Amino acid sequence: NNIDLILLDLNIPDSHGLSSLIHVRAIHPALSIVVVSANEEPTTIRRALQLGAAGFIPKSSSLEKISSALAQVFAGSRYVPSILNDLNVPALSDAVKTSARKISSLTPQQFRIASMLAQGMLNKQIAWLLKITEATVKVHMRTIMEKLDVRNRTQVALLFQTFDESTHRDQ
Secondary structure (H helix, E strand, O other): OOOOEEEEEOOOOOOOOHHHHHHHHHHOOOOEEEEEEOOOOHHHHHHHHHOOOOEEEEOOOOHHHHHHHHHHHHOOOOEOOOOOOOOOOOOOOHHHHHHHHHHHOOOHHHHHHHHHHHOOOOHHHHHHHHOOOHHHHHHHHHHHHHHHOOOOHHHHHHHHHOOOOOOOOOO
């Protein structure tokens, strides 16, 4: 493994907010992940740090601040931006922790399919984009719903929205 650090933008295409952080963290548990985002809401920053980010760098940061933050993470520390002055961050609720654990159990393909579903795509669209059959998507959907402990597509989407940085709220 030649990777020392991942810089994760929460708004990249095919990303679904903080659920992407959960997923990457599950695949690479020993890797430092620093979230980079234009969203400077304290709730987003707190959530990212609570869900395992080694740091959070607002895109508005100066080059010197970015360099300093990355040096801090490479040195084994956690980088918390100064805009997050509240160090008494409330813990994640048990429900949010459970949801994160469920999402982290998905394979990369299951995560892609669940993310696409959460974006409102139909099985036919997902199959076409991933170059798999619609029957294969349906098999994955059954497994995804079982792993996430939900009964339907809407509940999958709602679970993912829990971690969508544009819609989440403190829980």
